[in-house]
Amino acid sequence: MSYKNIKEQAYEANMQLPALNLVLFTFGNVSAADQQKGVFAIKPSGVPYEDLTVDKMVVVDFDGNSIEGNLRPSSDTKTHAVLYKNWSAIEGIVHTHSTYATSWAQAQRAIPIYGTTHADHLTVDIPCAPPMSDEMIKGNYEYETGFQIIKHLEALGLSYTEIEMILVGNHAPFTWGKTAQKAVYNSAVLESIAQMALFTQQINPQAPKLKDSLIKKHFDRKHGDGAYYGQE
Numbered sequence: 001m002s003y004k005n006i007k008e009q010a011y012e013a014n015m016q017l018p019a020l021n022l023v024l025f026t027f028g029n030v031s032a033a034d035q036q037k038g039v040f041a042i043k044p045s046g047v048p049y050e051d052l053t054v055d056k057m058v059v060v061d062f063d064g065n066s067i068e069g070n071l072r073p074s075s076d077t078k079t080h081a082v083l084y085k086n087w088s089a090i091e092g093i094v095h096t097h098s099t100y101a102t103s104w105a106q107a108q109r110a111i112p113i114y115g116t117t118h119a120d121h122l123t124v125d126i127p128c129a130p131p132m133s134d135e136m137i138k139g140n141y142e143y144e145t146g147f148q149i150i151k152h153l154e155a156l157g158l159s160y161t162e163i164e165m166i167l168v169g170n171h172a173p174f175t176w177g178k179t180a181q182k183a184v185y186n187s188a189v190l191e192s193i194a195q196m197a198l199f200t201q202q203i204n205p206q207a208p209k210l211k212d213s214l215i216k217k218h219f220d221r222k223h224g225d226g227a228y229y230g231q232e
Helices: 004-019 077-086 099-106 134-138 141-156 180-203 212-223
Strands: 028-034 039-042 058-061 066-068 092-096 165-168 173-177
Touching: 004 028, 004 039, 004 092, 004 180, 028 077, 028 180, 039 077, 058 077, 077 092, 077 141, 077 173, 092 180, 099 165, 099 173, 099 180, 134 141, 141 165, 165 180, 173 180
Parallel strands: none
Antiparallel strands: 028 039, 028 092, 039 058, 058 066, 092 173, 165 173
């Protein structure tokens, strides 16, 4: 069985992280999945981005078992595996420790919807899952991280197909999408929104959230039935 396609997708997506200033050293990873085959390709653990190649991508199944590759997969592999196994509509996941999004995660705060850039992508605050329990941390940590993400979205009544980004309290952001490319896009958007939200609070600590009418207008013009942003 050939895994060339997802390995190429994973490599290309991983190389975008340093280009977009979303990672420092080896602080991040992207995976690209094939839901029909039940596998994904992911960055090898601790390998500098400048040393990556397509052939160094590691192919893993949705239980976290290595299928192809000589290197150890990312330490976050089990988190990716849990999300793919439970969310059949996604084929790309990104995890970074980007500065602004991670700062909100460390503060254990959801990112308020202050402006139209935020509303162009989602209609609610960017969620922040609470820090994991001591039992979860001491156990199968990366595996449990995946369920912490899933359970928090479910508790908020949010769908992973509509909300493609989250913060994990005291940790960092995760994003996902229908492709690895879309997941990288979401990661860059999240970092930009996190930065603008921080500056907004610094300029005006009492800044109100965006009006409902503007939230609806900006989201609908990109994603609604009568969307008119971009080209057909």
